[in-house]
Amino acid sequence: MKLVLAPDKFKNSLTALQFCDAVEAGIKEIHPGADIVKLPLADGGDGTIEVLKFYLKAKFIQAEVHNPFFEKILATYLYSEVSKTAFIEMAEASGLKLLHTEQFDCKNTTTLGTGDLIVDALNRGAKSIILGLGGSATNDCGIGMASALGYRFLDERGNEVIPIGSSLSQIKTIDVSKVHPSLTGVNFQIACDVDNPLYGKNGAVYTYANQKGATAVDMVLLEQGVVDFSKVLEQIFKIDVQAIKGAGAAGGMGIASKVFLNGALLSGIQLVKDLADFDAKIIDADWIITGEGKLDFQTLSGKTIGGVLHSAKAINIKVAALCGAVDLDEIELKDFGIQYSDAVLRHAGNLNNAMKHAFEYVQLMAKNFAKNKL
Missing domain, CATH: 3.90.1510.10 (Glycerate kinase, domain 2)
Incomplete structure (x- = not known):
């Protein structure tokens, strides 16, 4: 089972590499033999x-x-x-x-x-x-x-x-x-x-x-x-x-x-994907797990998750989004091409707690994803 981890940062909370580490830890609690490929991304902004x-x-x-x-x-x-x-x-x-x-x-x-x-x-x-x-x-x-x-x-x-x-x-x-x-x-x-x-x-x-x-x-x-x-x-x-x-x-x-x-x-995002050789490295993946601080209608406007979805759709790879907050309903997510989503704020209760313990919550969300979808 090949899983590609391709997030942006959670601003002021979690770097893209920390996200990758958290998701890997959560998934390997359930599937220790999973093939994890870390491809942290960014869209040209700070980070x-x-x-x-x-x-x-x-x-x-x-x-x-x-x-x-x-x-x-x-x-x-x-x-x-x-x-x-x-x-x-x-x-x-x-x-x-x-x-x-x-x-x-x-x-x-x-x-x-x-x-x-x-x-x-x-x-x-x-x-x-x-x-x-x-x-x-x-x-x-x-x-x-x-x-x-x-x-x-x-x-x-x-x-x-x-x-x-x-x-x-x-x-x-x-x-x-x-x-x-x-x-x-x-x-x-x-x-x-x-x-x-x-x-x-x-x-x-x-x-x-x-x-x-x-x-x-x-x-x-x-x-x-x-x-x-x-x-x-x-x-x-x-x-x-x-x-x-x-x-x-x-x-x-x-x-x-x-x-x-x-x-x-x-x-x-395209420039970073090219430098990462992203499209070649995601071939044969079962899922791409992406994430960013907030998933909303701006996501497809040049942002990281939009770039991930563009590549994933081209070769029919399923996408899971683990984010800080999700401001889209299930129908909107499906229209975007996201098959699974979760948000830190659904678990943390308040923003301060969410930002302070983002690593632990992302690890928990990854564990839940692994239980339910892998």
């Missing part, structure tokens, strides 16, 4: 770095960078000397996780630190860089990141602006004469799990800025800045920014990755 370390022959590199408020911190990324490949997660240098909630203020934050990490990788000789978008504290359209790489954003007097969201309307031109010389020789793949346009009601500001500390007044300022800056981008790079799916990801880092890095915006 992806730990998953990719599982697959890549890479080590963590530590570099001094700027945090969202320009303060010096140490941040890490993955680098494989063998393949000259770096994986950089922007949340490590430019993420909300670096700040206290009361500090959230995306009109005044920068992606400069993400650029610092890219520069460090370039200086090490990287030829391929995977950049994971997600978890950002910023709405600067990537001008901080680009500034670290030598792009200069100038106002009407030819002075450089501070690379933060509230400066976007001041930018009148972009000087590309001092861009890092190694940039053009690198292949950038951008792991992005959303398809929001740069601006508008579904854009970077009105979809995400409130979660990053923007007030209603801030959002008007930021949206105008994004619109004004998009005109500059269209003029200089001859690109229709609103036609780029995912341009609004991570406070506009989607469009920045396209124009400043010449990166390809890719589904985060």
